[in-house]
Amino acid sequence: MAKAKITKDTYLQWYELMVLLRKFEERAGMLYGQQKIRGFCHLYIGQEAIAAGLISATKKQDPVITAYRDHGLALAKGIEAKAAMAELYGKATGCSQGKGGSMHFFSKEHFFFGGHGIVGGQIALGAGIAFAEQYKGTDNVCVCFMGDGAVRQGGLHETFNMAMLWKLPVVFICENNFYAMGTAVSRSSNVTDIYKLGLAYDMPSKQVNGMKCEDVHESIDEAVQRARKGDGPTFLEIRSYRYKGHSMSDPAKYRSKEEVEEYKKQDPIEVVKATILAKKYANEKQLEQIDEKIKDIVDEAVNFAEESPYPDAAELYTHIYQQEDYPFLKD
Numbered sequence: 001m002a003k004a005k006i007t008k009d010t011y012l013q014w015y016e017l018m019v020l021l022r023k024f025e026e027r028a029g030m031l032y033g034q035q036k037i038r039g040f041c042h043l044y045i046g047q048e049a050i051a052a053g054l055i056s057a058t059k060k061q062d063p064v065i066t067a068y069r070d071h072g073l074a075l076a077k078g079i080e081a082k083a084a085m086a087e088l089y090g091k092a093t094g095c096s097q098g099k100g101g102s103m104h105f106f107s108k109e110h111f112f113f114g115g116h117g118i119v120g121g122q123i124a125l126g127a128g129i130a131f132a133e134q135y136k137g138t139d140n141v142c143v144c145f146m147g148d149g150a151v152r153q154g155g156l157h158e159t160f161n162m163a164m165l166w167k168l169p170v171v172f173i174c175e176n177n178f179y180a181m182g183t184a185v186s187r188s189s190n191v192t193d194i195y196k197l198g199l200a201y202d203m204p205s206k207q208v209n210g211m212k213c214e215d216v217h218e219s220i221d222e223a224v225q226r227a228r229k230g231d232g233p234t235f236l237e238i239r240s241y242r243y244k245g246h247s248m249s250d251p252a253k254y255r256s257k258e259e260v261e262e263y264k265k266q267d268p269i270e271v272v273k274a275t276i277l278a279k280k281y282a283n284e285k286q287l288e289q290i291d292e293k294i295k296d297i298v299d300e301a302v303n304f305a306e307e308s309p310y311p312d313a314a315e316l317y318t319h320i321y322q323q324e325d326y327p328f329l330k331d
Helices: 008-033 048-057 071-076 081-089 121-136 154-165 213-228 257-264 268-278 284-307 313-317
Strands: 142-147 170-176 205-209 234-239
Touching: 008 048, 008 071, 008 081, 008 213, 008 268, 008 284, 048 071, 048 213, 048 268, 071 081, 081 284, 121 142, 121 154, 121 170, 154 170, 170 213, 205 213, 213 234, 213 268, 268 284
Parallel strands: 142 170, 170 234, 205 234
Antiparallel strands: none
16 A cells, blocks of 8 residues: 655645644633633644644545544634634634534535534444445545544444444544543543554554654555545544643643643644754744744634624524425424
């Protein structure tokens, strides 16, 4: 199986995307503290290499579905920062028309199918999307993300069994950031090497360093190629680390400052930046220009969200039923 090439352009795209995700999330956290953003809010800070490696190893038409830590993957799939920030604000111009908020980003146009708040609820849906692609005869591959807490859900095992039985074109990815909501994997599971769960179904499964874009890219590329050939699913446990708490309401007192600082030494953005500089793909000034470009994009997104209107009250009755003249829906 031929490996996808990692070029100068790949590294520069990784850097720009990861800086966008980091700056967007940092601003979202700040705005949450100012009560501009309300409700639940789960930040992707520290896990950016997974989103970067995903995009370089897949094509635009490959559908992606994930859980509620969805901002990073949504932006990576092409949802504009303006639409993403407006959704966090609950504005009508948001990617879900202000009805979904942080946990329910969605864009059919960008092949991004959520953003799901029920732990593990998206796993079977990911297999369903893959089944639809198989049924339609496309060569698209669904990439289905979950957290390490979700693998304790029974639906995962039912889904793995059916996905292997039908050789569905799906790549299951566990973004293992070690703590689920706030409990270490070692305290909630006898199996701490989560990838081994796939082996019970003869599913090709492996563990991946989620702090390195190169490792993520190569592993997803291999899995996607396998699925496109009709050889069925792969399960990847991609180990990363969120620098913030589970959500904005989590002070993360269950882990030490020393542990967090140790992982910050492996920051994927800094690792890619160092590689770019070492290979002379760009100089410090050029990277600073990218940083400024991203700062402007995030500033514009905030201004757009601030100035956008809230949804009209009548929107409560839209996007509920496929049948537009559904007779049992009354104003």
